[in-house]
Amino acid sequence: xxxxxxxxxxxxxxxxxxxxxxxxxxxxxxxxxxxxxxxxxxxxxxxxxxxxxxxxxxxxxxxxxxxxxxxxxxxxxxxxxxxxxxxxxxxxxxxxxxxxxxxxxxxxxxxxxxxxxxxxxxxxxxxxxxxxxxxxxxxxxxxxxxxxxxxxxxxxxxxxxxxxxxxxxxxxxxxxxxxxxxxxxxxxxxxxxxxxxxxxxxxxxxxxxxxxxxxxxxxxxxxxxxxxxxxxxxxxxxxxxxxxxxxxxxxxxxxxxxxxxxxxxxxxxxxxxxxxxxxxxxxxxxxxxxxxxxxxxxxxxxxxxxxxxxxxxxxxxxxxxxxxxxxxxxxxxxxxxxxxxxxxxxxxxxxxxxxxxxxxxxxxxxxxxxxxxxxxxxxxxxxxxxxxxxxxxxxxxxxxxxxxxxxxxxxxx
Amino acid sequence: xxxxxxxxxxxxxxxxxxxxxxxxxxxxxxxxxxxxxxxxxxxxxxxxxxxxxxxxxxxxxxxxxxxxxxxxxxxxxxxxxxxxxxxxxxxxxxxxxxxxxxxxxxxxxxxxxxxxxxxxxxxxxxxxxxxxxxxxxxxxxxxxxxxxxxxxxxxxxxxxxxxxxxxxxxxxxxxxxxxxxxxxxxxxxxxxxxxxxxxxxxxxxxxxxxxxxxxxxxxxxxxxxxxxxxxxxxxxxxxxxxxxxxxxxxxxxxxxxxxxxxxxxxxxxxxxxxxxxxxxxxxxxxxxxxxxxxxxxxxxxxxxxxxxxxxxxxxxxxxxxxxxxxxxxxxxxxxxxxxxxxxxxxxxxxxxxxxxxxx
Numbered sequence: 001x002x003x004x005x006x007x008x009x010x011x012x013x014x015x016x017x018x019x020x021x022x023x024x025x026x027x028x029x030x031x032x033x034x035x036x037x038x039x040x041x042x043x044x045x046x047x048x049x050x051x052x053x054x055x056x057x058x059x060x061x062x063x064x065x066x067x068x069x070x071x072x073x074x075x076x077x078x079x080x081x082x083x084x085x086x087x088x089x090x091x092x093x094x095x096x097x098x099x100x101x102x103x104x105x106x107x108x109x110x111x112x113x114x115x116x117x118x119x120x121x122x123x124x125x126x127x128x129x130x131x132x133x134x135x136x137x138x139x140x141x142x143x144x145x146x147x148x149x150x151x152x153x154x155x156x157x158x159x160x161x162x163x164x165x166x167x168x169x170x171x172x173x174x175x176x177x178x179x180x181x182x183x184x185x186x187x188x189x190x191x192x193x194x195x196x197x198x199x200x201x202x203x204x205x206x207x208x209x210x211x212x213x214x215x216x217x218x219x220x221x222x223x224x225x226x227x228x229x230x231x232x233x234x235x236x237x238x239x240x241x242x243x244x245x246x247x248x249x250x251x252x253x254x255x256x257x258x259x260x261x262x263x264x265x266x267x268x269x270x271x272x273x274x275x276x277x278x279x280x281x282x283x284x285x286x287x288x289x290x291x292x293x294x295x296x297x298x299x300x301x302x303x304x305x306x307x308x309x310x311x312x313x314x315x316x317x318x319x320x321x322x323x324x325x326x327x328x329x330x331x332x333x334x335x336x337x338x339x340x341x342x343x344x345x346x347x348x349x350x351x352x353x354x355x356x357x358x359x360x361x362x363x364x365x366x367x368x369x370x371x372x373x374x375x376x377x378x379x380x381x382x383x384x385x386x387x388x389x390x391x392x393x394x395x396x397x398x399x400x401x402x403x404x405x406x407x408x409x410x411x412x413x
Numbered sequence: 414x415x416x417x418x419x420x421x422x423x424x425x426x427x428x429x430x431x432x433x434x435x436x437x438x439x440x441x442x443x444x445x446x447x448x449x450x451x452x453x454x455x456x457x458x459x460x461x462x463x464x465x466x467x468x469x470x471x472x473x474x475x476x477x478x479x480x481x482x483x484x485x486x487x488x489x490x491x492x493x494x495x496x497x498x499x500x501x502x503x504x505x506x507x508x509x510x511x512x513x514x515x516x517x518x519x520x521x522x523x524x525x526x527x528x529x530x531x532x533x534x535x536x537x538x539x540x541x542x543x544x545x546x547x548x549x550x551x552x553x554x555x556x557x558x559x560x561x562x563x564x565x566x567x568x569x570x571x572x573x574x575x576x577x578x579x580x581x582x583x584x585x586x587x588x589x590x591x592x593x594x595x596x597x598x599x600x601x602x603x604x605x606x607x608x609x610x611x612x613x614x615x616x617x618x619x620x621x622x623x624x625x626x627x628x629x630x631x632x633x634x635x636x637x638x639x640x641x642x643x644x645x646x647x648x649x650x651x652x653x654x655x656x657x658x659x660x661x662x663x664x665x666x667x668x669x670x671x672x673x674x675x676x677x678x679x680x681x682x683x684x685x686x687x688x689x690x691x692x693x694x695x696x697x698x699x700x701x702x703x704x705x706x707x708x709x710x711x712x713x714x715x716x717x718x719x720x721x722x723x724x725x726x727x728x729x730x731x732x733x734x735x736x737x738x739x740x741x742x743x744x745x746x747x748x749x750x751x752x753x754x755x756x757x758x759x760x761x762x763x764x765x766x767x768x769x770x771x772x
Contacts, residue, residue, distance in 0.1 A: 094729055097728075100725060130687065130723055133516060137694050138694075138726065138729075141694035149517045151522060154494070163525050325498035350461060353461070353462055353463070353495070353720065353722060357459050357492065358495055
């Protein structure tokens with residue numbers, strides 16, 4: 001079922017890209033096509049798949065010859081095409097805790113229904129969440145595949161980088177031992193160079209999307225960095241990020257706003273709602289641009305192709321959701337200021353002990369910095385629980401409040 | 414605490430290096446989620462977060478704690494990390510140490526935890542102005558091992574029905590050993606050991622043997638309720654129970670190796686659900702099922718705090734393993750209030766009735 005879905009997507013997107021006229025936006029379509037092709041490879045039953053935690057070093061795994069992916073991709077994809085509810089029900093019937101994260105519950109449902117291809121290996125990461133770690137272990141148990149666990153330290157100092165880098169070396173040894181696939185230094189260098197090229201384009205994208213009004217169209221950068229992380233180390237990653245950079249550069253140069261009539265700008269915290277909901281169209285209708293998603297900007301320095309393991313480790317540790325909250329709070333306040341937003345939207349994904357668990361502290365930090373926060377109590381995957389009327393009313397009230405504050409802020413500026 | 418008593422240091426997790434705290438001249442004080450404090454943690458921590466950490470924060474916010482010289486929190490799971498964040502913000506004047514706790518037990522994890530413990534030792538020395546020597550850690554570990562051994566004997570007596578007050582009395586003693594100075598705990602355990610009866614305590618109700626597993630069940634009345642409902646734990650595998658204080662022997666460990674050995678011990682079995690064995694996914698559930706079978710328990714009762722991902726995510730595997738072993742499982746989710754266990758009375762009684770019919 002999932003394979004057919006991706007195959008149809010690939011065919012449709014290839015046709016739309018072929019038909020695109022000059023100057024027509026193609027970055028999002030290129031992104032969607034590469035994501036669909038990734039899905040097709042994952043679910044083809046032919047590629048050597050590694051199901052992973054969300055922080056796994058996907059470019060390193062590409063270099064070893066794997067088709068790696070984080071399990072949350074399954075939940076997001078299935079939610080995106082409306083297929084999550086029956087899988088959530090199945091997972092719950094098998095004992096999955098209904099208060100747990102639905103990205104994970106959907107993946108469990110997909111395993112129970114045989115939708116998930118059996119991987120060669122399973123690689124867990126202890127961050128960003130303990131729920132994710134438990135689910136990846138469960139995948140390894142159910143599918144009877146070898147499991148490797150990367151302990152992502154709580155701190156970011158040099159010793160933590162070294163500890164994580166050593167584990168990445170261990171991972172390469174483990175992969176060689178259990179699958180016979182080994183890492184060729186030349187191949188690793190090529191992969192890291194591709195990663196750095198994509199990173200460079202991502203930094204440019206960060207710079208360009210700071211323009212007011214934003215040159216990015218409302219859905220351009222939804223799930224961007226999360227999916228691009230799966231393309232790092234490949235030409236596809238360079239292609240996608242390059243397409244975005246070029247398109248945004250053109251739009252910024254032409255002063256062509258992504259959202260006509262941008263009135264207000266917001267920071268979107270953590271994940272987007274993955275199923276079709278009225279939230280984004282409503283924001284658009286109200287003239288609110290999502291100027292930046294918390295997880296999109298680049299937080300890591302370039303990786304040294306001659307000695308990449310510390311760089312991979314630094315990248316993992318730089319994720320805002322790793323370690324103590326102080327790092328994340330700095331990050332979101334810096335984004336709010338840098339992207340000149342009026343406020344922030346936090347879809348407090350039900351079941352996320354990591355993200356929603358920090359709701360009160362994130363809210364406080366942003367408010368203290370002068371940015372009101374709308375905390376939406378939603379589930380980003382489970383559309384069964386979505387209360388449209390309530391969400392709509394809260395968004396409208398929030399936008400009204402932001403609009404009233406706007407003149408004062410402009411005066412301050 | 415009396416005047417002149419060692420200063421108290423709050424902690425929340427059984428993986429905390431208690432011997433190091435004692436060696437620093439401090440008394441570890443487990444921040445048990447037992448309180449009548451109003452729910453104020455909700456302003457900081459989301460509704461769907463572990464009630465253990467929320468009740469602990471409620472205590473802190475409500476002043477329902479003795480004066481603490483500091484707090485040490487293990488970064489063991491998302492909820493504990495969030496508690497550390499919230500504590501630092503809600504009580505900015507408190508000293509808070511956060512120690513990383515690897516998810517797997519292997520040599521690299523041990524080395525990392527050793528470094529964390531060394532960092533913590535330095536921090537403790539800063540807090541107290543005194544040197545924390547290996548000899549002092551060895552000595553404290555020996556004292557704690559004595560307490561742990563005595564608690565094991567008391568647990569055996571509770572299981573056999575020869576401890577007056579049964580599991581409730583045992584739990585009260587367990588709570589004391591993680592909140593009081595060593596000598597006070599030692600005296601109490603000695604006194605309790607002296608009360609063990611030769612034959613079965615006549616007040617001990619007729620009951621069916623069960624294995625009690627899960628994370629937190631620190632309320633002595635909850636344990637007494639289990640017994641009153643006709644369930645007699647043969648043993649337990651709880652964070653606030655048998656796993657809370659585990660004997661660590663450092664006597665023969667030379668200077669310079671003590672922290673390493675302590676790290677090994679903290680990561681060694683008995684494991685809670687959060688500690689994985691990559692070579693054997695699902696080991697936690699398998700081991701518990703094996704243990705339940707070996708103990709001749711008629712069934713297993715799991716008490717798990719709501720929203721606890723490490724446990725809740727592994728319960729389906731435990732259920733499967735126990736089904737294969739022919740052992741029924743009762744899962745009780747608690748919110749760390751005495752009310753939640755009271756609400757479970759009917760379910761426990763029904764479970765015991767079902768077990769009785771099967772025996």
